[in-house]
Amino acid sequence: MMRKIQLPFTQTQKVRYERAIERLQSLSSTVNSDASVIVTDTIPVNHEDAFLKGHGTSEVDGELLATVCGVVERVDKLVYVRTLRARYKPEVGDIVVGRVIEVCCSKRWRVELNFTQDGVLMLSSMNMPDGSQVLFVISSPDFECMLVYVILSFSVLAELRTIQHDGSLQLHARSHKYGKRSKHHFHYIESLGIDLIIGCNGFIWVGEHVEVRDPVMMIDDQKDDEMIISSSSTTKERSHTPLETRQNICRIGNAIRVLSNLGFTVTVEVITETVNLSNSKNVDIYDMLESEFHVMVAESEAERRRQREKVNSHQ
Known part of the structure; x- marks a missing residue:
């Protein structure tokens, strides 16, 4: 279940995008049976193996139930429900x-x-x-x-x-x-010289790395x-931010916007991969928000998940 986006696709881009989304949905249904859930739906788990209850889940009478509407996700032993679109639910310490x-x-x-x-x-x-x-x-x-x-x-x-x-x-x-x-929230992308802070409330801060x-x-x-x-x-004296650093900030910002448009889970790993994809394909910063790069990111994510599933199946 990927988010529908309104972009001026050409016919070829539309076909490629729909094909990538179909692959992602197929992988999701393979990894997570009954991946799409609503409140009180039972989430199938193997109770013989240890598992961790994550966000959007609750154990009642020996069954793991969904407490929000969304898609079941599994990361190792962690099972949680990713809401498709929701406002921030605050918790003390966030x-x-x-x-x-x-x-x-x-x-x-x-x-x-x-x-x-x-x-x-x-x-x-x-x-x-x-x-x-x-x-x-x-x-x-x-x-x-x-x-x-x-x-x-x-x-x-x-x-x-x-x-x-x-x-x-x-x-x-x-x-x-x-x-x-x-x-889980403070990240330093050393190769780009950028600090990245991913807030629990869904907002992300991107800026030049500073020691103090x-x-x-x-x-x-x-x-x-x-x-x-x-x-x-x-406090060290502030100086101007180098052009390359400002370009990195803009490139990361556009990568986050694309991932958000596509409805993908935003993590520092996926952000970095999206930035690397734009560089490897020689996509200019201002072209990252165009239709073609959205299609490229969807195709790349489908391939990344396929490779991950392939590795997991051999373990």
Whole structure:
């Protein structure tokens, strides 16, 4: 069950794309019987072998049941249901990537998280990597307006701290590493010099790799007679981002967009393979969003899964 996309396919591209999708569906049904499930459907598993219950599953009276609609996926012993299209379901401890959409006052921001409610990030819950703070003491209305405008362009990396009774999400960002699942979210693609952060909420941050992360701005309105800016002595001076790095960021971003359009599970491995495919086929960055590259990615994914199934069948 792949997502239907609206692209201006030529007749040849349409045939190739449909053939690749048929292969993917065939492989999915071979690996996972009754792969498409709805809530309360039974997921067939071999109870004699150990298995791990993943997202979208629950064990009831000795049976593994689906708790969401989607497609059954199996990774080694892990069995989970991949929802075809859903908003983020928050859990305490999640690593999330969001965008500041409102500066409610000088002490908290409202952050869009791909959820029915926005997150709230108190500035008292934000530290620099070395534990120090950057304080802006606002003394001018013009400066305050300018600062608010700049903040609204910020992307925020944070951990979900609590879920309030009213459903609001409280965030904190006291370190650049969070939670027990952080190793699944923070990635460094060394060959490209790029940092990749895959949030639990479905948002992905792509940027230049840095050894010391940039300080987080903190606003303090307790004083109104001057503006104080303090920074960490360990923060290295920022320089321009090289053209090659910016091109890598754009190429990775377009790879993620293509995978999302096709409805494929987005992992760092699949992202890297998609980037490598675009380079090996000499596809320009701006051509990656065209119909032909979507077809190429679908064909490549079908072949990758076929090879994986072939290897598994011989083990």
